[in-house]
Amino acid sequence: MDKATVDLYERRGLEWAARRRPVRRAHARSFAKRVLAGAPRLDLGCGAGRYTAELGSPVVGLDAAAAMLGRCRNEVPGALLVQGDLEALPFGAQRFGGAWANMSYLHVPSVRLPLALADLHRVLAVGAPIDVQVLHGDYEGSALPQDDVGGRFFASWRPDPLLEVFTGAGFEVQACQVEEDVVRVRAERLRTLADVVGPGMSLLFVGLNPSLYAADAGVGFARPGNRFWPAALTAGIVTRDRDAFHALRHHRVGMTDLVKRATAGADELSATEYEQGLHRVERLVRWLQPATVCMVGLAGWRAVVDRAATPGLQRRTLGDRPVYVMPSTSGANAHARMDDLVGHLRAAAELAILA
DSSP, rough: HHHHHHHHHHHHHHHHHHHOOOHHHHHHHHHHHHTTTTEEEEEEOOOOTGGGGGOSSSSEEEEEEEEHHHHHHHHHSSSEEEOOOOOOOSSSOOOSSOOEEESSSSGGGGHHHHHHHHHHHHHTTTTTTEEEEEESSSSSSSOOOTOOOOOOOEEEOOOOHHHHHHHTTTTTEEEEEEEEEEEEEEEEEOOOOOBBOOTSSEEEESSOOBBBBHHHHTTOOSSTTTTTTHHHHHHOOOTTTTTTHHHHHOOOOEEEEESOOOBBGGOOOOOOHHHHHHHHHHHHHHHHHHSSEEEESSHHHHHTTTTTTOEEOOOOBTBBBBBBEEEOOOOOOOTHHHHHHHHHHHHHHHHHHOO
Protein backbone atom coordinates (compact mmCIF):
# COMPACT_ATOMS: atom_id res chain seq x y z
CA MET A 1 0.00 0.00 0.00
CA ASP A 2 0.92 3.65 -0.35
CA LYS A 3 3.45 4.38 2.43
CA ALA A 4 2.33 7.98 2.96
CA THR A 5 -1.24 6.77 3.51
CA VAL A 6 -0.13 4.16 6.05
CA ASP A 7 1.93 6.80 7.87
CA LEU A 8 -1.14 9.03 8.09
CA TYR A 9 -3.16 6.21 9.64
CA GLU A 10 -0.37 5.66 12.17
CA ARG A 11 -0.45 9.33 13.18
CA ARG A 12 -4.11 10.28 12.78
CA GLY A 13 -6.03 7.07 12.19
CA LEU A 14 -7.52 6.85 15.68
CA GLU A 15 -8.72 10.42 15.46
CA TRP A 16 -10.35 9.64 12.09
CA ALA A 17 -11.91 6.38 13.36
CA ALA A 18 -13.49 8.19 16.34
CA ARG A 19 -15.48 10.31 13.88
CA ARG A 20 -16.71 7.37 11.79
CA ARG A 21 -19.89 5.57 12.70
CA PRO A 22 -20.02 1.89 11.58
CA VAL A 23 -22.87 2.10 9.06
CA ARG A 24 -22.49 -1.36 7.48
CA ARG A 25 -22.96 -3.65 10.46
CA ALA A 26 -25.97 -5.33 8.84
CA HIS A 27 -23.88 -6.02 5.73
CA ALA A 28 -21.10 -7.48 7.89
CA ARG A 29 -23.49 -9.79 9.72
CA SER A 30 -25.03 -10.89 6.41
CA PHE A 31 -21.56 -11.62 5.03
CA ALA A 32 -20.69 -13.68 8.13
CA LYS A 33 -23.54 -16.08 7.35
CA ARG A 34 -22.02 -16.83 3.94
CA VAL A 35 -18.52 -17.71 5.17
CA LEU A 36 -17.60 -21.35 4.61
CA ALA A 37 -18.59 -23.36 7.68
CA GLY A 38 -15.90 -23.57 10.37
CA ALA A 39 -13.35 -21.64 8.33
CA PRO A 40 -11.52 -18.49 9.48
CA ARG A 41 -12.52 -15.28 7.81
CA LEU A 42 -10.47 -12.18 6.95
CA ASP A 43 -11.18 -8.57 7.84
CA LEU A 44 -8.90 -6.80 5.35
CA GLY A 45 -8.01 -3.31 6.45
CA CYS A 46 -9.70 -3.96 9.78
CA GLY A 47 -8.65 -0.56 11.15
CA ALA A 48 -9.99 0.09 14.63
CA GLY A 49 -12.22 -2.99 14.44
CA ARG A 50 -15.51 -1.30 13.57
CA TYR A 51 -16.79 -4.43 11.82
CA THR A 52 -14.46 -7.19 13.03
CA ALA A 53 -16.75 -8.43 15.79
CA GLU A 54 -19.70 -8.63 13.38
CA LEU A 55 -17.88 -11.05 11.07
CA GLY A 56 -18.10 -14.03 13.42
CA SER A 57 -15.20 -16.23 14.47
CA PRO A 58 -12.56 -17.31 14.00
CA VAL A 59 -11.61 -13.97 12.48
CA VAL A 60 -8.24 -12.59 11.37
CA GLY A 61 -7.87 -8.83 11.10
CA LEU A 62 -5.18 -7.41 8.85
CA ASP A 63 -4.07 -3.79 8.74
CA ALA A 64 -0.93 -1.97 7.66
CA ALA A 65 -1.00 0.46 10.61
CA ALA A 66 0.07 -0.77 14.05
CA ALA A 67 -1.88 2.03 15.75
CA MET A 68 -5.12 0.81 14.22
CA LEU A 69 -4.41 -2.78 15.20
CA GLY A 70 -3.86 -1.67 18.78
CA ARG A 71 -7.35 -0.17 18.92
CA CYS A 72 -8.82 -3.23 17.19
CA ARG A 73 -7.24 -5.46 19.85
CA ASN A 74 -9.11 -3.52 22.54
CA GLU A 75 -12.40 -3.70 20.63
CA VAL A 76 -12.20 -7.37 19.62
CA PRO A 77 -9.89 -9.23 22.04
CA GLY A 78 -10.65 -12.60 20.46
CA ALA A 79 -9.48 -11.64 16.99
CA LEU A 80 -6.11 -12.72 15.62
CA LEU A 81 -4.48 -9.52 14.34
CA VAL A 82 -1.74 -9.28 11.74
CA GLN A 83 0.16 -6.25 10.48
CA GLY A 84 0.53 -6.60 6.74
CA ASP A 85 0.00 -5.25 3.25
CA LEU A 86 -3.11 -5.82 1.11
CA GLU A 87 -0.81 -6.20 -1.88
CA ALA A 88 1.31 -8.95 -0.30
CA LEU A 89 -0.90 -11.01 2.01
CA PRO A 90 1.19 -12.95 4.56
CA PHE A 91 -0.93 -16.10 4.43
CA GLY A 92 -0.78 -19.53 2.84
CA ALA A 93 -2.90 -20.73 -0.07
CA GLN A 94 -6.63 -21.36 0.41
CA ARG A 95 -6.55 -20.73 4.18
CA PHE A 96 -9.71 -18.63 4.52
CA GLY A 97 -13.42 -19.18 4.07
CA GLY A 98 -14.31 -15.57 3.28
CA ALA A 99 -12.97 -12.00 3.15
CA TRP A 100 -14.52 -8.66 4.10
CA ALA A 101 -12.86 -5.43 2.97
CA ASN A 102 -14.61 -2.20 3.93
CA MET A 103 -12.99 0.78 2.17
CA SER A 104 -9.48 -0.66 2.17
CA TYR A 105 -8.71 -1.59 -1.45
CA LEU A 106 -9.47 2.03 -2.40
CA HIS A 107 -5.95 2.80 -1.15
CA VAL A 108 -4.46 0.53 -3.87
CA PRO A 109 -3.68 2.23 -7.24
CA SER A 110 -6.12 1.02 -9.89
CA VAL A 111 -3.46 -0.59 -12.10
CA ARG A 112 -2.21 -2.58 -9.10
CA LEU A 113 -5.63 -3.80 -7.98
CA PRO A 114 -5.66 -6.88 -10.29
CA LEU A 115 -2.51 -8.25 -8.67
CA ALA A 116 -3.78 -7.48 -5.16
CA LEU A 117 -6.99 -9.37 -5.94
CA ALA A 118 -5.00 -12.26 -7.42
CA ASP A 119 -3.27 -12.52 -4.05
CA LEU A 120 -6.67 -12.47 -2.33
CA HIS A 121 -7.85 -15.25 -4.64
CA ARG A 122 -4.75 -17.23 -3.66
CA VAL A 123 -5.50 -17.21 0.08
CA LEU A 124 -9.22 -18.03 -0.22
CA ALA A 125 -10.76 -21.49 -0.46
CA VAL A 126 -12.90 -22.34 -3.46
CA GLY A 127 -16.42 -21.07 -2.85
CA ALA A 128 -15.36 -18.46 -0.28
CA PRO A 129 -17.47 -15.26 -0.40
CA ILE A 130 -16.05 -11.75 -0.48
CA ASP A 131 -17.68 -8.41 0.28
CA VAL A 132 -15.61 -5.44 -0.88
CA GLN A 133 -16.46 -1.76 -0.79
CA VAL A 134 -14.50 0.98 -2.58
CA LEU A 135 -15.14 4.63 -3.33
CA HIS A 136 -17.42 5.34 -6.30
CA GLY A 137 -16.24 7.79 -8.94
CA ASP A 138 -13.35 8.66 -11.24
CA TYR A 139 -10.81 10.15 -8.84
CA GLU A 140 -7.31 8.77 -8.31
CA GLY A 141 -4.66 10.58 -6.32
CA SER A 142 -3.73 12.03 -2.93
CA ALA A 143 -5.79 15.21 -2.85
CA LEU A 144 -9.38 14.00 -2.62
CA PRO A 145 -11.46 17.13 -1.85
CA GLN A 146 -13.66 15.49 0.81
CA ASP A 147 -10.76 13.78 2.61
CA ASP A 148 -10.90 15.19 6.15
CA VAL A 149 -7.48 13.71 7.00
CA GLY A 150 -5.68 14.97 3.90
CA GLY A 151 -2.86 13.38 1.92
CA ARG A 152 -4.28 9.86 1.74
CA PHE A 153 -4.17 8.06 -1.62
CA PHE A 154 -7.52 7.04 -3.10
CA ALA A 155 -8.55 5.16 -6.23
CA SER A 156 -12.28 5.31 -6.94
CA TRP A 157 -14.10 3.05 -9.38
CA ARG A 158 -17.08 2.78 -11.69
CA PRO A 159 -18.99 -0.52 -11.50
CA ASP A 160 -18.30 -1.91 -15.00
CA PRO A 161 -14.50 -1.75 -14.97
CA LEU A 162 -14.43 -2.92 -11.36
CA LEU A 163 -16.58 -5.93 -12.25
CA GLU A 164 -14.11 -6.86 -15.02
CA VAL A 165 -11.17 -6.66 -12.61
CA PHE A 166 -12.89 -9.01 -10.16
CA THR A 167 -13.86 -11.38 -12.98
CA GLY A 168 -10.26 -11.45 -14.19
CA ALA A 169 -9.13 -12.13 -10.63
CA GLY A 170 -11.09 -15.39 -10.61
CA PHE A 171 -14.29 -14.37 -8.83
CA GLU A 172 -17.90 -14.93 -9.82
CA VAL A 173 -19.55 -11.58 -9.17
CA GLN A 174 -23.11 -11.74 -7.84
CA ALA A 175 -23.48 -7.97 -7.43
CA CYS A 176 -21.41 -4.92 -8.29
CA GLN A 177 -23.46 -1.83 -7.61
CA VAL A 178 -23.36 1.72 -6.36
CA GLU A 179 -24.63 2.22 -2.81
CA GLU A 180 -24.55 5.92 -1.93
CA ASP A 181 -20.89 6.95 -2.35
CA VAL A 182 -19.37 3.46 -2.69
CA VAL A 183 -19.29 0.57 -5.11
CA ARG A 184 -20.00 -2.69 -3.32
CA VAL A 185 -18.89 -6.02 -4.79
CA ARG A 186 -20.28 -9.33 -3.56
CA ALA A 187 -18.62 -12.32 -5.17
CA GLU A 188 -17.36 -15.86 -4.71
CA ARG A 189 -13.92 -17.37 -5.25
CA LEU A 190 -14.03 -19.71 -8.25
CA ARG A 191 -12.02 -22.84 -9.01
CA THR A 192 -9.96 -21.08 -11.67
CA LEU A 193 -6.84 -18.96 -12.10
CA ALA A 194 -6.59 -15.26 -11.36
CA ASP A 195 -5.00 -12.88 -13.85
CA VAL A 196 -1.46 -12.05 -12.75
CA VAL A 197 -1.09 -8.70 -14.47
CA GLY A 198 0.01 -5.15 -13.83
CA PRO A 199 1.43 -1.99 -15.38
CA GLY A 200 4.65 -2.04 -17.40
CA MET A 201 4.40 -5.62 -18.68
CA SER A 202 6.80 -6.55 -21.44
CA LEU A 203 4.91 -9.75 -22.27
CA LEU A 204 1.36 -10.82 -21.51
CA PHE A 205 0.86 -14.56 -22.03
CA VAL A 206 -2.69 -15.64 -22.82
CA GLY A 207 -3.54 -19.30 -22.32
CA LEU A 208 -6.67 -20.90 -23.73
CA ASN A 209 -8.33 -21.65 -20.36
CA PRO A 210 -7.15 -23.16 -17.06
CA SER A 211 -7.18 -26.90 -16.66
CA LEU A 212 -8.66 -28.16 -13.41
CA TYR A 213 -5.15 -29.29 -12.48
CA ALA A 214 -3.75 -25.78 -13.01
CA ALA A 215 -6.66 -24.17 -11.15
CA ASP A 216 -6.01 -26.38 -8.12
CA ALA A 217 -2.25 -25.78 -8.31
CA GLY A 218 -2.78 -22.00 -8.52
CA VAL A 219 -0.56 -21.43 -11.56
CA GLY A 220 -1.03 -21.72 -15.30
CA PHE A 221 0.60 -24.53 -17.29
CA ALA A 222 1.23 -26.37 -14.01
CA ARG A 223 0.86 -29.96 -15.19
CA PRO A 224 4.24 -31.76 -15.12
CA GLY A 225 4.02 -32.66 -18.82
CA ASN A 226 3.39 -29.08 -19.90
CA ARG A 227 6.52 -27.50 -21.34
CA PHE A 228 5.70 -23.81 -20.88
CA TRP A 229 7.75 -23.22 -17.74
CA PRO A 230 10.78 -25.33 -18.80
CA ALA A 231 10.79 -23.53 -22.16
CA ALA A 232 10.38 -20.09 -20.53
CA LEU A 233 13.29 -20.85 -18.18
CA THR A 234 15.48 -21.98 -21.08
CA ALA A 235 14.52 -18.91 -23.10
CA GLY A 236 15.52 -16.66 -20.17
CA ILE A 237 12.06 -15.11 -19.89
CA VAL A 238 11.62 -16.19 -16.26
CA THR A 239 14.01 -17.38 -13.55
CA ARG A 240 11.67 -19.25 -11.21
CA ASP A 241 9.66 -22.33 -12.14
CA ARG A 242 5.85 -22.19 -11.94
CA ASP A 243 5.69 -18.85 -10.14
CA ALA A 244 3.54 -16.32 -11.99
CA PHE A 245 3.82 -13.70 -9.22
CA HIS A 246 7.63 -13.80 -9.42
CA ALA A 247 7.48 -13.62 -13.22
CA LEU A 248 5.43 -10.42 -13.08
CA ARG A 249 7.28 -8.71 -10.25
CA HIS A 250 10.80 -9.53 -11.43
CA HIS A 251 10.52 -9.98 -15.20
CA ARG A 252 7.43 -7.95 -16.20
CA VAL A 253 5.77 -11.09 -17.55
CA GLY A 254 1.99 -11.30 -17.02
CA MET A 255 -0.47 -14.15 -17.42
CA THR A 256 -4.16 -14.44 -18.23
CA ASP A 257 -6.51 -16.79 -20.08
CA LEU A 258 -8.79 -16.35 -23.05
CA VAL A 259 -11.56 -18.10 -21.10
CA LYS A 260 -11.55 -17.95 -17.31
CA ARG A 261 -13.64 -21.10 -16.73
CA ALA A 262 -11.52 -24.10 -15.75
CA THR A 263 -12.34 -27.37 -17.50
CA ALA A 264 -11.04 -30.91 -17.84
CA GLY A 265 -10.58 -30.28 -21.57
CA ALA A 266 -10.84 -27.45 -24.10
CA ASP A 267 -13.62 -29.29 -25.95
CA GLU A 268 -15.97 -28.15 -23.14
CA LEU A 269 -15.65 -24.50 -24.20
CA SER A 270 -18.21 -22.77 -26.42
CA ALA A 271 -17.75 -20.34 -29.30
CA THR A 272 -19.50 -17.69 -27.21
CA GLU A 273 -16.96 -18.11 -24.41
CA TYR A 274 -14.11 -17.67 -26.90
CA GLU A 275 -15.65 -14.50 -28.32
CA GLN A 276 -16.44 -12.97 -24.93
CA GLY A 277 -12.99 -13.93 -23.69
CA LEU A 278 -11.26 -12.22 -26.59
CA HIS A 279 -13.19 -9.01 -25.93
CA ARG A 280 -12.25 -9.17 -22.23
CA VAL A 281 -8.56 -9.73 -23.01
CA GLU A 282 -8.58 -6.88 -25.52
CA ARG A 283 -10.03 -4.49 -22.93
CA LEU A 284 -7.38 -5.66 -20.44
CA VAL A 285 -4.62 -5.05 -22.99
CA ARG A 286 -5.99 -1.63 -23.93
CA TRP A 287 -5.97 -0.67 -20.24
CA LEU A 288 -2.57 -2.01 -19.11
CA GLN A 289 -0.75 -1.80 -22.47
CA PRO A 290 1.77 -4.66 -22.34
CA ALA A 291 4.50 -4.34 -24.96
CA THR A 292 3.44 -7.61 -26.65
CA VAL A 293 0.68 -10.19 -26.27
CA CYS A 294 1.64 -13.85 -26.72
CA MET A 295 -1.16 -16.37 -27.27
CA VAL A 296 -0.06 -19.81 -26.10
CA GLY A 297 -1.74 -22.23 -28.50
CA LEU A 298 -3.38 -21.67 -31.86
CA ALA A 299 -6.85 -23.01 -31.00
CA GLY A 300 -8.31 -19.90 -29.40
CA TRP A 301 -6.95 -17.47 -31.97
CA ARG A 302 -8.14 -19.66 -34.82
CA ALA A 303 -11.57 -20.00 -33.22
CA VAL A 304 -12.32 -16.27 -33.02
CA VAL A 305 -9.84 -14.38 -35.20
CA ASP A 306 -8.21 -16.28 -38.07
CA ARG A 307 -8.98 -19.90 -38.89
CA ALA A 308 -5.85 -20.10 -41.05
CA ALA A 309 -3.48 -18.56 -38.49
CA THR A 310 0.04 -19.96 -38.26
CA PRO A 311 2.60 -19.40 -35.48
CA GLY A 312 4.30 -16.02 -35.42
CA LEU A 313 3.38 -12.34 -35.51
CA GLN A 314 -0.27 -11.82 -36.46
CA ARG A 315 -1.84 -9.19 -38.68
CA ARG A 316 -4.45 -8.29 -36.08
CA THR A 317 -3.50 -6.47 -32.91
CA LEU A 318 -5.23 -6.48 -29.52
CA GLY A 319 -5.69 -3.11 -27.87
CA ASP A 320 -3.22 -1.70 -30.42
CA ARG A 321 -0.51 -4.06 -29.16
CA PRO A 322 1.21 -6.68 -31.37
CA VAL A 323 0.11 -10.30 -31.02
CA TYR A 324 2.42 -13.30 -31.36
CA VAL A 325 0.81 -16.75 -31.54
CA MET A 326 2.84 -19.82 -30.62
CA PRO A 327 2.02 -23.54 -30.55
CA SER A 328 0.50 -25.15 -27.50
CA THR A 329 3.04 -26.16 -24.87
CA SER A 330 0.93 -29.12 -23.77
CA GLY A 331 2.73 -32.43 -23.67
CA ALA A 332 -0.07 -33.75 -25.89
CA ASN A 333 1.12 -31.48 -28.72
CA ALA A 334 3.73 -33.83 -30.14
CA HIS A 335 4.24 -31.67 -33.24
CA ALA A 336 5.99 -28.94 -31.23
CA ARG A 337 9.48 -29.84 -30.04
CA MET A 338 11.04 -28.22 -27.00
CA ASP A 339 13.54 -26.31 -29.15
CA ASP A 340 10.68 -24.95 -31.24
CA LEU A 341 8.83 -23.70 -28.17
CA VAL A 342 11.96 -22.02 -26.81
CA GLY A 343 12.43 -20.34 -30.18
CA HIS A 344 8.89 -19.01 -30.23
CA LEU A 345 9.23 -17.63 -26.71
CA ARG A 346 12.46 -15.86 -27.62
CA ALA A 347 10.83 -14.42 -30.74
CA ALA A 348 7.94 -13.07 -28.66
CA ALA A 349 10.38 -11.56 -26.17
CA GLU A 350 12.36 -9.90 -28.97
CA LEU A 351 9.15 -8.49 -30.39
CA ALA A 352 8.38 -7.01 -26.98
CA ILE A 353 11.74 -5.23 -26.96
CA LEU A 354 11.04 -3.71 -30.38
CA ALA A 355 7.40 -2.81 -29.70
